[in-house]
Amino acid sequence: MSNAFKSFFKKTQGFPKFKKKGQHDSFTLDGAIHIEYRKIKVPVIGRIKTYEILPTGYKPKSVTISKQADKWFISWKIDAEATQTEKKQEFVGVDLGINHLATLSTVEIFNGVKSYKKYESKLGRMQYLNRHKLRGSNNYRKAQIKIARLHQKIANIRKDTLHKITTYISKNHAVIGIEDLNVSGMLANGKLSKAISDMGFYEFRRQLEYKTQLYGSKLVIVGRYYPSSKTCSQCGAKKSSLSLSQRFFQCDHCGFECDRDVNAAINLKQEAVRLTVLACGLDSADTFRMKQEEKAGSC
Numbered sequence: 001m002s003n004a005f006k007s008f009f010k011k012t013q014g015f016p017k018f019k020k021k022g023q024h025d026s027f028t029l030d031g032a033i034h035i036e037y038r039k040i041k042v043p044v045i046g047r048i049k050t051y052e053i054l055p056t057g058y059k060p061k062s063v064t065i066s067k068q069a070d071k072w073f074i075s076w077k078i079d080a081e082a083t084q085t086e087k088k089q090e091f092v093g094v095d096l097g098i099n100h101l102a103t104l105s106t107v108e109i110f111n112g113v114k115s116y117k118k119y120e121s122k123l124g125r126m127q128y129l130n131r132h133k134l135r136g137s138n139n140y141r142k143a144q145i146k147i148a149r150l151h152q153k154i155a156n157i158r159k160d161t162l163h164k165i166t167t168y169i170s171k172n173h174a175v176i177g178i179e180d181l182n183v184s185g186m187l188a189n190g191k192l193s194k195a196i197s198d199m200g201f202y203e204f205r206r207q208l209e210y211k212t213q214l215y216g217s218k219l220v221i222v223g224r225y226y227p228s229s230k231t232c233s234q235c236g237a238k239k240s241s242l243s244l245s246q247r248f249f250q251c252d253h254c255g256f257e258c259d260r261d262v263n264a265a266i267n268l269k270q271e272a273v274r275l276t277v278l279a280c281g282l283d284s285a286d287t288f289r290m291k292q293e294e295k296a297g298s299c
Ligand SMILES: [Zn+2]
Pocket: 232, 233, 234, 235, 236, 237, 251, 252, 253, 254, 255, 256
């Protein structure tokens, strides 16, 4: 039985909606799944040949077949064992931003591909050229497929970049502190919304959440109101205001100077240390070791 029906009978969700053909076409197979070298057995339809070789060594929990642009894709859900990796650093803070996608307290900086921006004009032109075509006509459909393919390309580039960064972070750090961003609130801000959705903050956090589990690290979400940007990471003094255009942090209290995002990342790391100590009730020796680590992370 599919998930939609299961949740309907459990009364957690309403009656499953039946989708219109051509909109988000996808279906999930669970139970006994028959896979061969290059074939998959689908109920009613029968055996389907695939373009790529299928992984036959695994027993997938479920298989989802979905249509993206004009192509069909198969995705697998398998139970993966957590693999502990050797961690370079115990604690790290990650600041997410618009200028740089991710800034680490180790002063490592990752830029997001602003994939959408790059293809935006191309996409706009395609949509413009399609404006007079008759809806449902062959030419309209052809153009729609082209547009969908470009959308897909943009999404793939974005996902791929995020995967590389989140894998690196979760493999190499034991505890990762990130800010609980109010993404929906930020998206409401017209000026920021496009840049933010292009960066994929949601996806970034989603990937970190499951990858930290996979690589045996821990994700600490620092509260939304923690002033990571306004606080001096060296003396703890808090600025009353710091405009978005100010890229450099300068402490009026101790004179500490630092890149704004790096300062925020160090604060997030320190907050992750504090929250971990609180949660674990570590003894003083452990806390001392962390304090040493904190100092090493300055810029
Ligand atoms: Zn200071």
